[in-house]
Amino acid sequence: MTITITAFERSPDGGMGLARDTRVRWALEEVGQPYEVRLVSFRAMKEPAHLAVHPFGQIPTYEEDDLTLFETGAIVFHIAECHAGLLPDDANTRARAITWMFAAVNTVEPPILELVTAKILEGDKPWAKERMPLVADRVRDRMKQLAARLGNGDWLDGAFSAGDLMMVSVLLRVRPSGILDEFPNLAAYVARGEARPAYRRAFDAQLAVNTRPPIS
Amino acid sequence: MTITITAFERSPDGGMGLARDTRVRWALEEVGQPYEVRLVSFRAMKEPAHLAVHPFGQIPTYEEDDLTLFETGAIVFHIAECHAGLLPDDANTRARAITWMFAAVNTVEPPILELVTAKILEGDKPWAKERMPLVADRVRDRMKQLAARLGNGDWLDGAFSAGDLMMVSVLLRVRPSGILDEFPNLAAYVARGEARPAYRRAFDAQLAVNTRPPIS
Secondary structure, three states: OOEEEEEEOOOOOOOOOOOOHHHHHHHHHHHOOOOEEEEEOHHHHOOHHHHOOOOOOOOOEEEEOOEEEEOHHHHHHHHHHHOOOOOOOOHHHHHHHHHHHHHHHHHHHHHHHHHHHHHHOOOOOOOHHHHHHHHHHHHHHHHHHHHHHHOOOOOOOOOOOHHHHHHHHHHHOOHHHOOHHHOHHHHHHHHHHHOOHHHHHHHHHHHHHHOOOOOO | OOEEEEEEOOOOOOOOOOOOHHHHHHHHHHHOOOOEEEEEOHHHHOOHHHHHHOOOOOOOEEEEOOEEEEOHHHHHHHHHHHOOOOOOOOHHHHHHHHHHHHHHHHHHHHHHHHHHHHHHOOOOOOOHHHHHHHHHHHHHHHHHHHHHHHOOOOOOOOOOOHHHHHHHHHHHOOHHHOOHHHOHHHHHHHHHHHOOHHHHHHHHHHHHHHHOOOOO
16 A cells, blocks of 8 residues: 655745645654655646646645545544544544544634635735734634633543644644744643654654755 | 434524534434434523533534534534445545545635625624625635536535535535525535435424524
């Protein structure tokens, strides 16, 4: 079985690990599966060959023998289902871990995406200065609720799971705004994620791609 | 096994079926599982008893014997995993159906949520008129890509699955803006979803809650 994922030829974040291939790399490292990476340029991402694999013209994608997947959450879930280490065996605990995967992408990430969009796509608009605090406060509302639930736990529901992998990855995207550090238990939670050897290997692998000299 | 879900005591949409309990009701109807509903007021949703079940103070939640879940996507997935009818048996086809579940909530829904937020929370702001077209165009970008992938298929990947259930539900939220009807194949796809007997039963059940006379 050969696993091939796609990643940005050059990530817009310059190697901060915020591009979504890092989530998939991390999952593969947690379960000890080797993988290959096919780098895709921004131009190629919008061309028919890539759109046939990823209808929304994004990265990452995942190919394994005759299976092709897109959408990070689904790829991480597939990896977690096929290999031990990311989902608990007990049925109820497993269902709750999957709940956190969906909560990460459907409840916590949307306001964070709005904050990123407000900066990147609307940062030069006349309303940017007045609107940004509103958007940031919507992120804070979610963070407060998440911080209350996490309390002083190490992970969201017992042992580390794919739910934590997704949630830590989503929270990493809010760190550049400074909002993560307003919630010390969430900042510590993210730091615990980053300290995992599998995360380090995933981070280093994407950093190597994004800091390699230009091919000329 | 008794299944109990929560729903709004009165949905903000007045019974249009856009509140997320409709997605869970629909899934339960597809697999033929009876369920009970506990209605929750806006005030009660933010109180400790409900926050213990749903850390983000929302609906729906799902209780089944000693299992408690929140987050619509995870609840629909749990129902699909436990009962036949919403996920195909073939492993690869199943993984692709799950991909569409995640694509619905993490790729297609976020710009739609932004559009809803722009109207509800920022409709009275000085930037609303100038900004709205930008937000609507971001929704259209995703819809174009989804329409291209769907083509003239009935469903996203062969037979109807939980991926279609989630995607149709997400697209229903964009219909009030008029944008759905700009994409005839997506509008027809949503209509196919709405025509399913299970959807009708789910819709009617939530409508009955939201049109009952006030208890005084």
